[in-house]
Each structure stands twice: as C-alpha cells, then as structure tokens.
Amino acid sequence: MDIQVRQAIDSDLPAIHGLVRELAVYERAEEEFIATLEEYQRDFSAGVFQAKVAESEGKVVGMALYFMNYSTWKGKMLYLEDFVVSQDWRGKGIGHKLFDAFLEEGRKQGCRLVKWQVLDWNEPALNFLPAIPGHYRKRVVDGKLFL
C-alpha cells in the first residue's frame, strides 16, 4: 500500500468536504454539517485553514485540517480542527502519518506547541495519541454561540 501525505490544494476540497460528511453521517449528525463546499473554497483561498491529505493511487483517503491559534501564555500554537481517515482505510497507520505531518507543520510555522480537542466520551480518540513527553490534557467546557 503506497500512501503519500502532502499539503492540500484547492482541488482537494471536494474530497475533504466529502470526508467531513462521511464522519457526520457515521455520527448520525448530518444535519449539523452545514458548511458548504463553496464556503470551504472561499475560506481556504482566504487562508482561514490549511490541511494535509493522505492519498493512495490518486484518491484522497484521509485528511488533517488545521490553522494557527494563539495562546496568550505560550504564543503560536497550531490547532488540529479535524482529522479523518475514510472508513475502509483505517488501521493502516494513515492517522499516524497525518498526525506526524501536522506536528512537522507546527515546527515549520514556528509554533511552540500544538493543540487538539476531543469530546470527553470519545475513548478511541482519547486513546489515539501515544504518551509522548510534554503531551498534557485538561478538561474544559467548550461554549459556542450562533451569531
């Protein structure tokens, strides 16, 4: 199996949007997925987010989507917003390749740290990351408000 991880470009956005939909359907929450492909295209062009994609024989089978965050205590911090490997491609180490590419990107962008967030009942996601020195967790309450 030949998997390439590379920087996402405009033409990957339909595949990225499709992976997000796949996960929303799997979680039985498709109605909560309201961002359109056109919005992805506009916001990606404006530099609001970036992504790494994992490709096999020209097909995008996974992605890690991220953008810059700022910690008032620690400074520049790359934030991993979403991270999906297509159902049939799981268990092959693709997630780890994407996560490594994300860490490398954080270093390249001059960040002191990276951040991600998982729902507190999501055991597989909580267990994904091996115990790396310096990795720490906090329980937080995440608040959102529609404008």
Place this chain on the structure above:
Amino acid sequence: MDIQVRQAIDSDLPAIHGLVRELAVYERAEEEFIATLEEYQRDFSAGVFQAKVAESEGKVVGMALYFMNYSTWKGKMLYLEDFVVSQDWRGKGIGHKLFDAFLEEGRKQGCRLVKWQVLDWNEPALNFLPAIPGHYRKRVVDGKLFL
C-alpha cells in the same frame, strides 16, 4: 465612570501583556506564562491575533483577545482566547462590554458562530455568560503537545 471599548493597536500590547501577567500571578502560575512582549509584537503585526481593549482615562483596564477559527461543520468561527478585566475594575460591567464587542466583531468578520473555552472547575467563568438562545456547551478534553 467612562469606559471606551475599542480595537487594540500595537501600542496597547504592553498593557495587554501586563493584564495576562496579572492573571497568571493571581492564578499562581506565573512560570507558565512564557510568551514575551516581543513575541506578542511580532505575532500581532503578522495578524495572528487581534484584541478589543477597554480604556478608562487613557488606561487599558481590560481586554478580549481573539482570532479566526474554523469549524469543519459550521465554517468561520471567531475564537475568544483570553478575556481579562484588571482586579480593581471588576463588577462594573466592563466584561459584558468587551464580550459584546467580541460578538459584534464575529458578525463583522462573517462568522456563523463564536467559541470560547473555560476550565471545567472555573465556576465564575462558567457562570459569566447569561443563557442566550443558541448558546450551547460541550465537555471536551483539550490536548497539547510541546514541539
């Protein structure tokens, strides 16, 4: 008491950095506050973050620091990273003025929603926001890794 809330500019960064330090000292965690004023100046100039400041007679007495985030499900989302009112100025409605200015900024920047996060034991912060329709919360585990 005359309080003005306005967009932060370069020359407010020493006051903003000072407010972050004040809170770190109050939380007995000053050693965890490692971002320097020079880093704030470099990153603010690069557009990594923005802030609103509350000013009284030319003195900055509070601030709300934010930047753009992206939700793969909802699209553009303004994130409130830090929010401080100086000790002697609390209980005067300054926090609400800053929060309102933050919401207004989210609308101006074309966001569908705003987000913030508090530690799950921080009751005063959890109780700050009144029950606004559309406001919802999730318990999450926040992971960070030093690079």
